[in-house]
Amino acid sequence: MTKNDQDDLIHRLEIVKEKLTLDAIQAFHRGNLAGKLNLQVRRDYILHLLNQFRQRSEGTPLPRRAFLSYSSETGRDYADYVKEKLKANHKFDVTTGFEPQRGDEGNVLSRVLAGLNRSSIFIGILTKEYDITSGSNVTAAPSVWTVEEKGMALALRLPVVLLIDEAVAADYWRKTTPANVHHSFTKETFEKRADEAMLQLVQNFEARIDQYLRSSRPDTSSDSTQLPFRAPSYFFEAGA
Amino acid sequence: MIFTSGQQAAEGRLAVPYFLRAALGVHDEAILNVVPLANGPGPISEFIASDVSSHSWHDIWRLEATFIDRPGIIASLASLLKHHSIGILRTRCTVANHVESLHVNMNLDLTSYSSDYDGNTQSRKENPMIPLAELKAWISAEFALDLDFLAPGQPLLSIRRNHALLRASHSTSAAATVPITRGFLHIPENTILAKGAQHTNQQAADSSVWYLVADEDQMILHIYRALPRAPIVHARFNCDDSVGTLALLASEFRRKRLNILQCYLRPQGRHNRSIIDFLLQHTRKKPSRVPKDLKELMIKVATKFDKRLNCKVSFPVPRKSRSQRWHQRMDALWGEEAK
Numbered sequence: 001m002t003k004n005d006q007d008d009l010i011h012r013l014e015i016v017k018e019k020l021t022l023d024a025i026q027a028f029h030r031g032n033l034a035g036k037l038n039l040q041v042r043r044d045y046i047l048h049l050l051n052q053f054r055q056r057s058e059g060t061p062l063p064r065r066a067f068l069s070y071s072s073e074t075g076r077d078y079a080d081y082v083k084e085k086l087k088a089n090h091k092f093d094v095t096t097g098f099e100p101q102r103g104d105e106g107n108v109l110s111r112v113l114a115g116l117n118r119s120s121i122f123i124g125i126l127t128k129e130y131d132i133t134s135g136s137n138v139t140a141a142p143s144v145w146t147v148e149e150k151g152m153a154l155a156l157r158l159p160v161v162l163l164i165d166e167a168v169a170a171d172y173w174r175k176t177t178p179a180n181v182h183h184s185f186t187k188e189t190f191e192k193r194a195d196e197a198m199l200q201l202v203q204n205f206e207a208r209i210d211q212y213l214r215s216s217r218p219d220t221s222s223d224s225t226q227l228p229f230r231a232p233s234y235f236f237e238a239g240a
Numbered sequence: 241m242i243f244t245s246g247q248q249a250a251e252g253r254l255a256v257p258y259f260l261r262a263a264l265g266v267h268d269e270a271i272l273n274v275v276p277l278a279n280g281p282g283p284i285s286e287f288i289a290s291d292v293s294s295h296s297w298h299d300i301w302r303l304e305a306t307f308i309d310r311p312g313i314i315a316s317l318a319s320l321l322k323h324h325s326i327g328i329l330r331t332r333c334t335v336a337n338h339v340e341s342l343h344v345n346m347n348l349d350l351t352s353y354s355s356d357y358d359g360n361t362q363s364r365k366e367n368p369m370i371p372l373a374e375l376k377a378w379i380s381a382e383f384a385l386d387l388d389f390l391a392p393g394q395p396l397l398s399i400r401r402n403h404a405l406l407r408a409s410h411s412t413s414a415a416a417t418v419p420i421t422r423g424f425l426h427i428p429e430n431t432i433l434a435k436g437a438q439h440t441n442q443q444a445a446d447s448s449v450w451y452l453v454a455d456e457d458q459m460i461l462h463i464y465r466a467l468p469r470a471p472i473v474h475a476r477f478n479c480d481d482s483v484g485t486l487a488l489l490a491s492e493f494r495r496k497r498l499n500i501l502q503c504y505l506r507p508q509g510r511h512n513r514s515i516i517d518f519l520l521q522h523t524r525k526k527p528s529r530v531p532k533d534l535k536e537l538m539i540k541v542a543t544k545f546d547k548r549l550n551c552k553v554s555f556p557v558p559r560k561s562r563s564q565r566w567h568q569r570m571d572a573l574w575g576e577e578a579k
Contacts, residue, residue, distance in 0.1 A: 009377060009378060009381070012378075012381045013377065013381050016381045019384075020384060020385075026375075037258065038389075041389050041393050042384050042387075042389065044393055045380065045389070045393055045394070045395060046380065046381065046384055049377045049380060049381075053357075054378060056294045067315075071554070107293065
């Protein structure tokens, strides 16, 4: 069986899951509660298989892969250092928003999202890219994409660390990320701060693996956002 | 699982009773692949026989599923398996629950099946613990509305490996193809059944007591003989049918260091009695500590439980081979005429 066959399987499971969801909701609207429960049990099982195979197509549920976010204009040298250290010292693969990803649909946003979905940790390097003038105030701003990517990583609940150039204004990071993930640096202190940040992140990753191994229940709740339409909230309540 | 009591081979042949052949679906003139299971350099004491080609033994699986019955289930399932290049060796299916459920039981040959997750036949041979998760997912997707689900949310669908054949496939000895002729199976001639040159293979086979066990689930016939180094006894206990009878007898055997090789318990019905056949072997390593007469030991056990279980013991004799019985009859007949 080839890669296409795997995608076929995932596609087939998606179709079956959507059909079961539709049928279950129709059964509920007709007042057939037993039928709805029966279909819901089947849907949950198919969803469990779907999650399992989606994770498998990524290699493992928690791949040793880091997403590195940086500005190609001002952060490339810093990124190269982090990339090299992550590979050599911590045995992580590194992916970025600049690389094409499987299933990225050809646009940048979905490429970044696909890359983040395939990663287990996130490192953002915020370097000064613009000067923004507001009245008499001039503030240094990072690349728009680094801020976007950081937001996506936080939404996906990836372990995050940010390496922030001291020149970048606090408005772009202080209030939007937890305080313990900020690591400010200057050109002279970058390597030391980057090593500390990577160590913190890898420890966080190992803790996640421990947590994953301890939890034996398959996670079927995370998929509720992927329904083809808005289902009534009580549909997903346990025992409904 | 069905088994026979011990029998002696005659001229290197074993009688395979009809009920064993019927259970395995193996009939006269069928060719069996027989593999000796070597346990070190000593003489062979166990064989595995199956009509499945020995080249596929490492990749034979058993699919069991329960569907909500409708026309076309078998057609869809067979087409799905064909699509994945999976051969069906045997199928048994039947309806149940007022024709609402359909139980399907299939033996599958997966040597031509390959997938990224389930691997190919070679990788499955090297990693016996690979589950067929992808094939199971395909079947689950195809029959999402048809599979019977248990309450906790798991469908009644399982795909398990045939471990007995997998183990036999690791045997270093080559498989011999042996036909069943008139209900008899020849023990392969190229196997070593005796140490040294003082006995031929046939003599060694004929002097042993052989036991046949048909595992119809696994599609195999186990053929083994009692190891000569430790004494064996076949005892039949006839006891009152009460709760704990087997526990009492088995605990007593454990105390006396007797290992149960076979046990067959069935009720006698009319008189609230049970008949329990045991094939027991002593496990003490020092020969001086092994009781000389195991039958005497069995009588002691029966006497001990006589008051409590009204226990009687008898010792069925291993069944003589058909030709031995024929010769015995002829001897008796001609002997009488001569007199």
